[in-house]
Amino acid sequence: xxxxxxxxxxxxxxxxxxxxxxxxxxxxxxxxxxxxxxxxxxxxxxxxxxxxxxxxxxxxxxxxxxxxxxxxxxxxxxxxxxxxxxxxxxxxxxxxxxxxxxxxxxxxxxxxxxxxxxxxxxxxxxxxxxxxxxxxxxxxxxxxxxxxxxxxxxxxxxxxxxxxxxxxxxxxxxxxxxxxxxxxxxxxxxxxxxxxxxxxxxxxxxxxxxxxxxxxxxxxxxxxxxxxxxxxxxxxxxxxxxxxxxxxxxxxxxxxxxxxxxxxx
Amino acid sequence: xxxxxxxxxxxxxxxxxxxxxxxxxxxxxxxxxxxxxxxxxxxxxxxxxxxxxxxxxxxxxxxxxxxxxxxxxxxxxxxxxxxxxxxxxxxxxxxxxxxxxxxxxxxxxxxxxxxxxxxxxxxxxxxxxxxxxxxxxxxxxxxxxxxxxxxxxxxxxxxxxxxxxxxxxxxxxxxxxxxxxxxxxxxxxxxxxxxxxxxxxxxxxxxxxxxxxxxxxxxxxxxxxxxxxxxxxxxxxxxxxxxxxxxxxxxxxxxxxxxxxxxxxxxxxxxxxxxxxxxxxxxxxxxxxxxxxxxxxxxxxxxxxxxxxxxxxxxxxxxxxxxxxxxxxxxxxxxxxxxxxxxxxx
Numbered sequence: 001x002x003x004x005x006x007x008x009x010x011x012x013x014x015x016x017x018x019x020x021x022x023x024x025x026x027x028x029x030x031x032x033x034x035x036x037x038x039x040x041x042x043x044x045x046x047x048x049x050x051x052x053x054x055x056x057x058x059x060x061x062x063x064x065x066x067x068x069x070x071x072x073x074x075x076x077x078x079x080x081x082x083x084x085x086x087x088x089x090x091x092x093x094x095x096x097x098x099x100x101x102x103x104x105x106x107x108x109x110x111x112x113x114x115x116x117x118x119x120x121x122x123x124x125x126x127x128x129x130x131x132x133x134x135x136x137x138x139x140x141x142x143x144x145x146x147x148x149x150x151x152x153x154x155x156x157x158x159x160x161x162x163x164x165x166x167x168x169x170x171x172x173x174x175x176x177x178x179x180x181x182x183x184x185x186x187x188x189x190x191x192x193x194x195x196x197x198x199x200x201x202x203x204x205x206x207x208x209x210x211x212x213x214x215x216x217x218x219x220x221x222x223x224x225x226x227x228x229x230x231x232x233x234x235x236x237x238x239x240x241x242x243x244x245x246x247x248x249x250x251x252x253x254x255x256x257x258x259x260x261x262x263x264x265x
Numbered sequence: 266x267x268x269x270x271x272x273x274x275x276x277x278x279x280x281x282x283x284x285x286x287x288x289x290x291x292x293x294x295x296x297x298x299x300x301x302x303x304x305x306x307x308x309x310x311x312x313x314x315x316x317x318x319x320x321x322x323x324x325x326x327x328x329x330x331x332x333x334x335x336x337x338x339x340x341x342x343x344x345x346x347x348x349x350x351x352x353x354x355x356x357x358x359x360x361x362x363x364x365x366x367x368x369x370x371x372x373x374x375x376x377x378x379x380x381x382x383x384x385x386x387x388x389x390x391x392x393x394x395x396x397x398x399x400x401x402x403x404x405x406x407x408x409x410x411x412x413x414x415x416x417x418x419x420x421x422x423x424x425x426x427x428x429x430x431x432x433x434x435x436x437x438x439x440x441x442x443x444x445x446x447x448x449x450x451x452x453x454x455x456x457x458x459x460x461x462x463x464x465x466x467x468x469x470x471x472x473x474x475x476x477x478x479x480x481x482x483x484x485x486x487x488x489x490x491x492x493x494x495x496x497x498x499x500x501x502x503x504x505x506x507x508x509x510x511x512x513x514x515x516x517x518x519x520x521x522x523x524x525x526x527x528x529x530x531x532x533x534x535x536x537x538x539x540x541x542x543x544x545x546x547x548x549x550x551x552x553x554x555x556x557x558x559x560x561x562x563x564x565x566x567x568x569x570x571x572x573x574x575x576x577x578x579x580x581x582x583x584x585x586x587x588x589x590x591x592x593x594x595x596x597x598x599x600x601x602x603x604x605x606x607x608x609x610x611x
Contacts, residue, residue, distance in 0.1 A: 010289065014289075017592060017593075018592075018593070018596050021593050021596065021597075070590075070592075070595045070598065071594075073594055074590070074594060100317075100321055101317075135513075139516060140512075140516055162520065165520055166519060168527075169523040169527065183583075183587040183591070185580045185583040185584060190527060193527040193528065194527050194530065201583035201586045201587040201590075202587050202589070202590040205587075205590035205591075205593075206590075216597065216602050220593050223593065224589050224590050228585070228586060228589050231585060
């Protein structure tokens, strides 16, 4: 909207976006059943880990160039699930990292997961390794690791840039079953071409909720879907107003942005 | 332990509410600027990040140092890492110090030029609370004269540069230009009205400003050229440009082959969706290349339509969905709802 500082209008919009989330988190905590549609890519996560268990080969999970932030927390939900499965089937889980802070956070999540399965002794901290924060050095390290370890399943969840195809091709050449998910729209086509299953955009956030079934995550997923519905309605109304203004200029209908800036401001 | 968790939540909330209010509140309320300390606070966070880099460096030295000392598995790679780290740190520090040195005189000359401009501006505005023009010009003269020996030394160093490469030829061309600029500055300074007895006019100051600017530009160019010939700079260039950048470029170039392999897999028609994708990709490619234009001149238009209407629509949908989900996740972190669920899990 071309503003440096938000004000009342944006505050109202934020409340409208966050309100449903808090409401549904409360509902989920009261143990109300919240239905989440099955996403094929999420189901494939268990399939890929199972395949690795059958082959007796390692599993790899990377969050790419993701730094500490909201996206990482969504990735950690999936990592927790994968790590529990790996601990249960006594699989070697490789988690190459490109960010030193993420390395520490991931280590904590891995410890939680292995402890939850009662197999903390199986956790090898050397498998949670820092490769490089330099994009292509990280990609080179990851590619070598996939080849050397002959991984059977790879999970690429998080933020990726030009190295996405290098990472996914390395898994493909190692003959791994690959599940990818990214919020970077530019990298989605590369993953679709190279991976067996691809979760697009917000499905990354939905995956953690679906897998962990935690009330907070389920409630947020429900809430954010309602918030998006609100945005969808706003977009439709905006399109209708713009179309009517274009066909019947004499109507001079005010658009939503104009209304927010002038009335709610 | 309970108190520690509460403290973390409190600090997270306070940190979050600052940025939230900084965004939501207007720039000033009742004349008080809300974000007047914003820069200092942001710098504080940067300083914390810098401290983390220092900690990381110590950790790196401890981990790899102990691996080398006790000859544990991978000690040779640790040696390579620490050697690389030391070499790069030395080269980068040397390059930084050299760059600062080589632009020091240019910076001083530019400052004198600004001083000369200020003298003219103050005289034009008839400013009363400043020293007389003649006195200020005397200061300008004294300071600028001190720079002359260094400029002459630069001329000598440029002339003495030996070799038959492009840089030496550049130095040989630059040397007389620096000499001419220095001589012009000296003669200009001599003509500058100054001292107690002189008339305080600023007629010569614009000329001096221009000559100082010329000398500054040439000094920077000459010093940079000389610095580029030093071992420190060459070592840095070797490590960074010839090694680091080249390795990155080599990795990036692999993408070309991988894109071809991925495209082959993607464009095999296995379903109606992949057939649709193949058609769209074919149209975009034909719209991009001259061959497509030769077949039918409408392909570029089709390409633009595909990219700007259906493709960008899908991009926006992905972005809106991811942004809303990210916003919700950020709120959960801010209110520590997320960490609560992690703690419960532990």
